[in-house]
Amino acid sequence: MAAPTPTPVRQDTGQSAQDALLRLGRHLRPGEVSDDLRQLFLKGGRQGDAFYRDRWSHDKVVRSTHGVNCTGSCSWKVYVKDGIITWETQQTDYPSVGPDSPEYEPRGCPRGAAFSWYTYSPTRVRYPYVRGVLLEAYRAAKARVGGDPVAAWAEVTTNPETRRAYHSARGKGGLVRATWDEAAEIVAAAHVHTVKEYGPDRVAGFSPIPAMSMVSHGVGARFVQMMGGTMLSFYDWYADLPVASPQVFGDQTDVPESADWWNSSYLMLWGSNIPVTRTPDAHFMAEARYKGTKVVVVSPDYSDATKFADTWLAPHPGTDGALAIAMGHVILREFLVDRTTDRFVEYMRRFADAPFLVKLEETDGGGYTPGKFLTASDLPAQAGVPNAHFKTVLLDADGSAVVPNGTLGHRYGESDAGAWNLDLGDVVPALSVADVPGTAPGVAVHLPRFDVVPSGSDDQAHVGGAGTMTRGVPTRTVDGHLVTTVFDLLLAQYGVERPGLPGDWPTGYDDAETPGTPAWQEQITGVPAAAAAQIGREFARNAEESGGRSMIILGAGTNHWFHSDTIYRTFLALTTMTGCQGVNGGGWAHYVGQEKCRPQTGWAQYAGGLDWVRPPRQMIGTAYWYLATDQWRYDGLPASTLASPLGKGLFEGRTTADTLVESAQRGWMPSYPTFDRNPLDIVDEARAAGVEPAAYVIDQLKSGDLRFAAQDPDDPANFPRVLSVWRANILGSSGKGNEYFLKHLLGTDAAVLAEESGPGRRPQSITWRDEAPRGKLDLLVTMDFRMTSTTLFSDVVLPAATWYEKHDLSSTDMHPFVHSFNPAITPPWQTRTDFDTFHTIARRFSELAGTHLGVREDLVAAPLAHDTPDELAVPHGTLTDSGAPVGERELVPGITMPKLIVVERDYPALAARMASLGPLAVDVGMITKGVKFTPDDEVRRLGEKNGLVPSGPTAGRPRLDRDVHACEMILAFSGTTNGRLAVQGFEDLEKRTGTRLADLAADEGGKRIVFADVQARPVPVITSPEWSGSEHGGRRYTAFAINVERLKPWHTLTGRQHFYLDHDWMLELGEGLPVFRPPLDMHRLFGDSPKLSKDDPSSVPETQVAVRYLTPHSKWSIHSEYQDNLFMLSLSRGGPNIWMSPDDAARIGVRDNEWIEAVNRNGVVVARAVVSHRMPTGTVYMHHATDRTVDVPIAETSGLRGGIHNSLTRILLKPTHLAGGYGQLSYAFNYLGPTGNQRDEVTVIRRRSQEVRYQ
Amino acid sequence: MKVMAQMSMVMNLDKCIGCHTCSVTCKQAWTNRTGMEYVWFNNVETRPGLGYPRTYEDQDRWQGGWKLTKRGRLTLKAGGRWRKLATIFSNPLMPNIHDYYEPWTYEYDMLLNAPQGKHTPVARPKSLLTGDDMKIEWSANWDDDLGGSVETMQQDPVLQHMSEHVATELEKTFMFYLPRICEHCLNPACVASCPSGAMYKRSEDGIVLVDQDKCRGWRMCVTGCPYKKVYFNHKTGKAEKCTLCYPRLEVGLPTVCSETCVGRLRYLGLVLYDADRVGEAASTTDEQDLFAAQRSILLDPHDPAVIEGARRDGIPEDWIQAAQASPIWRLISEFEVALPLHPEYRTLPMVWYIPPLSPVVDVVASSGNDGEDGRTLFAAISQLRIPLEYLAGLFTAGDTGPVEKVLRRLAAMRSAMREVNLGRDLPEEIPAAVGMTGQQVREMYRLLAIAKYEERY
Incomplete structure (x- = not known):
């Protein structure tokens, strides 16, 4: 504020005022009046205007934020007067972005500004509540069984009448107040009973988005995971996960911070309504326009973002992939074929799979289809090298076949240490086999297209269209294999003709009949062909002129479709072929969901309970709900209807639900509950039989005595029994198929109008029970501060502290800071923080476990994991026994089925362990994305900072019994907030890459961000190998900067960004290459x-x-x-x-x-x-x-x-999302x-x- | 010359994202209390749209502001103070609560307290005026984000005054946002309307206030204010209005609406003006000349004569410095990109606006030019998606010339800075084409784009 302070009250000069007074009359009080009597001037001053001064006064201002899934992560000032929260305004004290950039102040939006309404609103949950019918039944049962809560819970839930009574009452009012003691006892007893009777994997927790309040998420997850319960995923379940990201980048999601939009000179807002969904960040876009950055908005309606658009393209909803293909067609034609753009060519050679060789497979009817990547295993001279199946091959300029550094095969094993990098040495990869001498003639390749409306009966018809097209590619024979490059296939797929190649090609941009052209897309999207061509051309020309500063900001408008992965791959193709990825101001910017918990490693240790017991049970949410809510009974979608007409029939006669079962059995995806038996009992049985538990499981699976729970989700033995929901509203928000949740999971009234699938459309690998269960869940418990559909339908509602009533941590991908929650007031009425609540339940759980559970052994079936050698399990993604019953397959844990791991569960000590730091973080280490961290020094420091547990089962361990302790642990255990670990992690990574990396963090090696730091002010994070970008030297974060600048491979098969995916299931669906698939019909x-x-x-x-x-x-x-x-x-x-x-x-x-x-x-x-x-x-x-x-x-x-x-x-399940066991x-x-x-x-x-x- | 100081605001509508954070933070801080439920000192309107209260800009109906008599004298449109006294007990020239909106709440407590019944509990709406059940039919922001609700759009007073037809077709949609607070006018009609002498303009900074002790609740100020930014507190029976957050200004903090503006589009600062010429400016005959007349009474804070006059008139030294550092003078008078809202009301409002520039290049491209070439960006301002005539209806009493000039300057800044952005020299011919120098464009760019906190306030 430039105005001087405080304001002095000016002395009247007097004369004119006196004149005016004389002229004005008595009804005006003394003051200064203008000559013509229009105006009255008065001195301000403290007496006259006291009312508003009083209103503005307050006792203190506290920093906090909102733990809400918006990605905002805004720091706020919370005003408190007389112990009452009055209102909030945004903090403006973010560290500067630099003199030539707009700043991050202020961050916040009207939603956040209205938050304090909740504190005292009539919807605030002030006390614990239990469903009245259930509470009465529980009290009666407890009296009958002599006071044992666990026995009482068993009786309540197994008596059919009682069960029916409280299930059918769900969601219909009738919640009654209970004491904390009684509510916690019911919840604890339900957990103990479930673990004992059905197995710990029948307990589940749902709480999304750790970044929005890491400790509040982590404490409940820690409770669930240490028990052996299942934490459910959310990013994929919310459809916020762009599956294209792991497919293309081998990374979950990594994107630029919003201040990097400022660095762009061409911004496409594609299905992303920035002003509404990224309110605090939108200004960077608005301001970048003043630098001459062009803004293109792609949205079917006139969205808020369109206000800022220099060009607005309005495709029909869900057809965006066709538009992007046409843009790619223009770019490939004009920038890579008719004229070659050096920058684009260089980029694709080094950073994309474009030059890698793909084997062509001859088809029955003549012609070829693209097959698998050529690998060292295909070359007799190299077939013996380690991991030969995972070392992909390209052609050097002289035509020789070369295995370059940096492939997946180089990532594991001692012999390739130091070779996992993108250093090409003297190799100059050929983008096209036509670029090198000795090329064989071009051949016709058949490719699927999905834009043709199929003929035939509805039953047989293909989803959205089925057709093929024939396009030629140049080829070459390498050691007997007919191959071409990914780039050659890409040109074929996009319809970019080169002389001398066979096939059907467009006659020009205006050829509307042939896939790939601007005119073709116009028929599909409604966007004028000229506009599509122009924007594609501009995007590339800007990338050329600016060195890659063309950016696509993508949003849920294009990401929540069934085929969104195909849509996104067409976008990512644009940013890769123009060399924009890994460049500040360029590349993809996906902001859907808040995936970036910056202190990732620390949070993972805390939330997973990994310091005490590993591995945790973590489940794909979509599949969990699909089975638990019986949506599978109505679905019956034949998987073959999704397949390519050029597919091999892998999905013939099978539904998408069958592909889920196969994926679970193969360990591609996790599956909890895993088996149709209590996993604690399985270990006991194996021990009794004198067999190793893993071998026992295999025997039982072979004999058919043991089955996967996914094969019979309606067997009461496989029901989910206890579900805890906190920081979430699954029944009023994310629960796709909400009415099915109510009907089958909860057993109450629902408006489902659909019929169940008839006999012809039922999954072959799932047991069909004629009567669908109504009411699977024994207990739904929710912690919240307000009433939602989830609390309305819950059996127990626990009153939660709000975000202004606790300590916690917040981070986001939108900005590079970590900052804090702090209590402006203590939790009012009987509310408790999530931290207190879970510790309360855990203590009661451990008390009851002393008599009912004791120490047990648990068999965890863990999926084949990314960033571990597990991703070498299925060479080439090829299945030799596709669809075979599990008993007929070779069963090798960790290769053809999940890993089978026995862990000890010390249930009586669970509460004590939750409240202290366990030994495994140091003894085994902490591994994030394949990088190992050893926090030995940190554990010692935490012991000093938090204190040591004085007695009990965890005596001598550092304390984690306060929320601030957990904050300190998370901060200390991540490279983003602890420079020592960042350097340590980079040094670990350097051994693998053989390139220099640790200097990115070295100058901050002594920096340790502690909780007091983030209470004082948002603190920028340290560059860490947990992420792919760099903040080094105060630069803006952009994803994959380290890959591009330091030649660190992507976590993919080739180590580069992938246009092509050769897993059997990808090819079966016709999605080997970027392709347009319309919305489902x-x-x-x-x-x-x-x-x-x-x-x-x-x-x-x-x-x-x-x-x-x-x-x-x-x-x-x-x-x-x-x-x-x-x-x-x-x-x-x-x-x-x-x-x-x-x-x-x-x-x-x-x-x-x-x-x-x-x-x-x-x-x-x-x-x-x-x-x-x-x-x-x-x-x-x-x-x-x-x-x-x-x-x-x-x-x-x-x-x-x-x-x-x-x-x-x-x-609706898409089988390719279930593919696993192979590379990225x-x-x-x-x-x-x-x-x-x-x-x-x-x-x-x-x-x-x-x-x-x-x- | 009588130099006075005025705390003023400029909002850059080109950056406004329509988020309403300003409305909410203002509401929370100032009017979140009984009797004020319907009151939003700060509101944000989607235009086209009816505004809040509905059609407040229709002065044929509401008779707010000033008019010139046949003899050229300035008089309140609704009649002078004496006429007001005569009609003091029945003043029909005032929006009723339904023109604002009937405030409501919900039976939230039923969500927790509903006994077990047949249906899922729900919080149904209840009127905050009567306590009865109600169907919600209007709100403070009913046509939000619509670019005009089909049902009501044609009643937009600005649209009604346009000669050009505005179609309700998807392809022709346009919209922008207009955040509004009290204008703290140099010639406030509300002050002149008050029979009780309760309304006044603070002599030190021009903030227009209601003396809560003196107010008798006649509500003539509500009629007088053409912007309808004086409100009646139904509990206390007094008028209340935006105070420009003087308790914050006095301790060096920007207003709540400014500091919390996430679009970073609000500029706040002192300007000096010649109080002796206020009447003259407000009496300018042609409505379309009013904006220039108002700008002409603002004083250059660097002019030695003005500084001398300011000292003479008792303006403290640090206030003069504040006026010199203020972004307001630069935006209004130096870069000439800010315009007043409805100058035809003759109140000389002191919250000014930079009109929105969007979108442009689609027009350029469809006309055959290459839209990506920054040099052509400002070629087609007269064919903007937002009709110039609509903007002129808001800011220049219908004269599209000044609006076009502003938009050309913004477009020129974009074109010129694109060259810089791509590592080339700033082409001087671009700023020259809009009457600016390259240096001025760079300075305007810093103020509008980089817009550091210290430079906004």
């Missing part, structure tokens, strides 16, 4: 889903309209958080809305703000219409996570409370797995009676 796949009225107006009666149902993020909520906030409701339309175009509204005779119902086979939603011409016809929006708690009437269709936005959706297609938690996509859905909308009732 839901009517074709599921007869009970309507056709879009736009395509077929007669598909529904005239009073209805069938539309694409999209659920973009809301301006007035962060998921369901804030959607119930009175300020947000007052600034919007005060309740659930569906946005629609004037045309669609007119068809059903509905006017703005009238009540409508949206109905499809999955459920019903009641909302008010918002009619605006900013919406395209044929598509409606219901904003994501509209919960059913506020202003939702009874639906005419179901007679039940109108649903949430996910009442109209259902889980290997599992890691939240890294890879089937997405909970929901954008392909269609709904019918009709005007309903305007007389709504609520009861």
Whole structure:
């Protein structure tokens, strides 16, 4: 503030005021009046204006933030007066970005600014609550069994009448207050009973996004994992995980911080509505425009971001891949074929799989299809080298076949230490085999296309189209193998013709019939061909002129589709072929979900309980819910309908659910509960039989006496039994197929309208039980500070402290800082922090475990893990026994099936262990993405800082019994916040790469960020091998900068960014190369889903309209958080809305703000219409996570409370998301797995009676 | 010349993302209390749209602000103070609560306390005025983000005054945001309307305030203010309004709305003006000349004569320095990119706006030019997606000339700085084409793009 302080009250000069007074009359009090009596001037001053001064006064200002899944991670000032939180404003004290850049101040949005409303709102959960029917039954049972809580819980949950009574009461009110002691006892008893009776893997925890409050997440996860329970993934389940990222980069997601947008000179906002979803960061985009950065917005509607667009492209929803292919077509043609751009060529040679050789397979009908990467194993001279199957081959300029450094084969094993790098030496890779002497003639290659509407009956029809195209590639024979390069295949796929090659090629950009061209995409997307070509050309030209500073900011608009991985791969192809990835201001910028828990290693140790017991059970959320909520019984999607017409029939006769089972059995994906038996009992049985547990399991699987639980999810032995939810609202937000959750998992009323699959469409590898279970879950317990659908349907609701009432840590990918939560007030009423709550439950659990559990051995089936030698399990991703029953396969743990690991569970000591730091962090080390850290010095320091446990089973260990202790541990155990570990990790990595890396952190080697530092101010992180970018020297973070600048390989098969993926399942689906796949044709796949009225107006009666149902993020909520906030409701339309175009509204005779119902086979939603011409016809929006708690009437269709936005959706599995065991297609938690996509859905909308009732 | 100081604001609408953080932080700090439920000292309007309260800009109906008599004298549009006294008990020229909106809450406690029943509990809406059930039909921000709700768009007073037809088609959609606070006018109609002498302009910084002790609740200020930024507190029966956060300004903090603006689009600072010429400026005959007239009474804080006058008129030295450091003078008078809101109301408002520039290049490209070439970026300002006439209806009483000039300067800055961004020299001909120097463009760029905290306030 440049204005001087404090303001002096100016003395009147007097004269004119006196004149004025005389002229003015008595009704004005003394002051200064203008000559013509219009104006009255008065001195301000402290007496006159006291009211507002009093209002502004406060006792203290406390730094905190919001633990909400928005990626904002904004630091706030919380004002407190008389012990009451009054309001909040943003902190502005972020360390500077530099003199020539806008700063990160202020960060925050209206949602965050309205947060303090929750503290004292009438929806605040102030006391523990238990479902009344359940509490009565529990008390009665406890009295009957003599006071043993575990026996009482067993009786309550096994008595069919009691069970039915409290299950069917779920979600219908009737919560009653209980004491903390009693509520904690019930929760603890349920856990003990479940572990003992069914197995620890029948216990689950759901709490997403550690970065948004690491300790609050970690403490519950620590409890669940140390018990042997299952933590459920969220990033893939939310469909926020871009599966293309592991596929292309071998990395979960790594993106630039938002200040790096400023460095861009060409920004494409593609399906990302920055002003709404990245509110605190949007200014960097707005400001970059003043540097002459062009902004292109790609969005089907006139989104908020479009306000900033220099060019707006409006493709039909879900067709973005076709647009990107056409752009790629133009770029390949103009920048890499007709003219070669040195920078692009150099980049692709070194940093992409483009020059690597792929074997061509002859097809029966003549011609070829692309097959597997050529590897050293195919070259007689090199076949004997270690990991030969994983050393991919390229051609040097002289035509010789070379295995360059840096492939997956170089990543493991002593002999290749120091060779895992991208140093090409004297090798100059040939992008095309046509570039080197001795090339064989071109051959025709068959490639799949999915843009053709298929003919034939619905049953046989292919999803979205089935066709092939023939394009030629130059070839060469290497040691008897007919090969071409990935780049050659890419040109073929994109339809970029070169002279002398066979095949069908477009005649020009205006050839609308041939896939790949701008005119072709226009037919699909509606975007004018000239615009597509122009933007593609501009993107590349800017990349050329600026050295790679073209950026695509991608969002959920393109990421929540069934085939989003294909859409994203077409985008990433653009940033890779123009050399933008790993350059500040360039590359992809995916901001969907908050994946970046910067102090990753410290959080993982704490949350996984890895300091005490390993490995943890971590599960792919989508598959878990798919089975647990019985959505699989309605799905029945034949996997072959997704396959390429050129596929080998791997999925013939199988549903997508069958591919899930196979993936689980092969250990490609985790699967919990794993077996149809208690894993504690399995070890006991093996020991009793005198057999090693792993061998015992194999024998039992072979004999058929033991089966995977996924093969019979409706067997009560395999039910999930206890579920804890905290920091989440799965039933009001993320739960795709919400009504199925209510019906089958919870056993209460639901608006499911669909029929179960008929006998012809049932999974062959899953047992079909004629009667579907209603009510699988024994206990749903939720910790929250407000009432949501999840708390409404819970059996136990525990009152949580808000984000202004606890200590914790926050980080994000949007900025490079770590900062803190701090209590502005202590938790009011009977609320407790998550930290206190889980320790309370754990203490009671361990007490009860003393008599009921004791020390047990547990058999953990762990999946084949990424960034470990497990990813060498399936050479070439080739299956020789695809689809064979498990008993007929060779079973080798860690190769053809999950690893089988026996661990000890000391249940009576669990609570004590949770509250102290265990020995394994040092004894075994901490490994993140293949880099090892040993925190020996840190453990000693933590002991000094936190103190040592004085007595008990963990005596002498550093204490973790306060939230601040855990914060200190997380900070101390990560290279991002502890320079010593960053240097140590880089030195470890240097041994593998043989390149210099540790200097990136060396100058901060002595820097240790402690909790007090982040309480004082947001602190920038240290460059660490936990991430791929560099903050070194104060530069802005951009992903893969270290790979590009330090020649460190990507974590992929070739060690480069992949255009091509050769896993059997990828090829089977026709997705070896970037390809356009349209949105699913839901009517074709599921007869009970309507056709879009736009395509077929007669598909529904005239009073209805069938539309694409999209659920973009809301301006007035962060998921369901804030959607119930009175300020947000007052600034919007005060309740659930569906946005629609004037045309669609007119068809059903509905006017703005009238009540409508949206109905499809999955459920019903009641909302008010918002009619605006900013919406395209044929598509409606219901904003994501509209919960059913506020202003939702009874639906005419179901007679039940109108649903949430996910009442109209259902889980659909894509088999390629389940592929594993091979290179970058290997599992890691939240890294890879089937997405909970929901954008392909269609709904019918009709005007309903305007007389709504609520009861 | 009588030099006075005015605390003023400029909002760069080109950067506004329409997030409403300003509204919420202001609401939380100042009006989150009984009787003020419907009050938003700061609100953000999506334009086109009706605004808050609905159609407040329709002065034919609401009679806010000033008009010139046939003899050219300035008089309150709704009649002078004496006429106001005559109609003091029945003043129809005022929006009723439904023109703002009927504030509501929900039965939130039912979510926790509902006994076991047939249905999932719900919090249904209840009027905060009557306590009755209600259907929500309007809010403080009803047409948010719509680019005009089909139902009400044509009632937008600015649209109604346009000659050009605005189509309601997806391809023709445009929208932008207009955050509004009290204008703290140099010639405030609310002050002149007050029969009680409760409204006044602080002599040291020009902030317009209501003396809560003196206010008798006649509400003539509500009528008088054409921006409808004086509100009636239904509990205390007094008028209340934006105070420009004087308790913060006095200790060196920017207003809440400024500091919390995530778009970083608000500039705050002192300007000096000639109080003797206020009446003259406000009496300018042609409405379209009002904006220039108002700009002409702002004084160059570096002009020795002005400095001398300021000292003479008792303005402290540090205030003069503050005026010299202020971004307001530069944006309004040096770069000439800021414009007042509805100068035709003749109140000489002191919250000014940089109009939004967007989008441009699609027009350029479709006209056959190469949109990516920065040199052509500002070629087609007159064909913007947002009709110039709409912006002129807001900022220049309908004269598109000054609006176009501002947009050309912004576009020129983008074109010129693109060359710098790509490592080339700044081409002087681009700033020259819009009457600026390269150095001025660089300085404007620093102020608008880099916009450090210390330079915004």
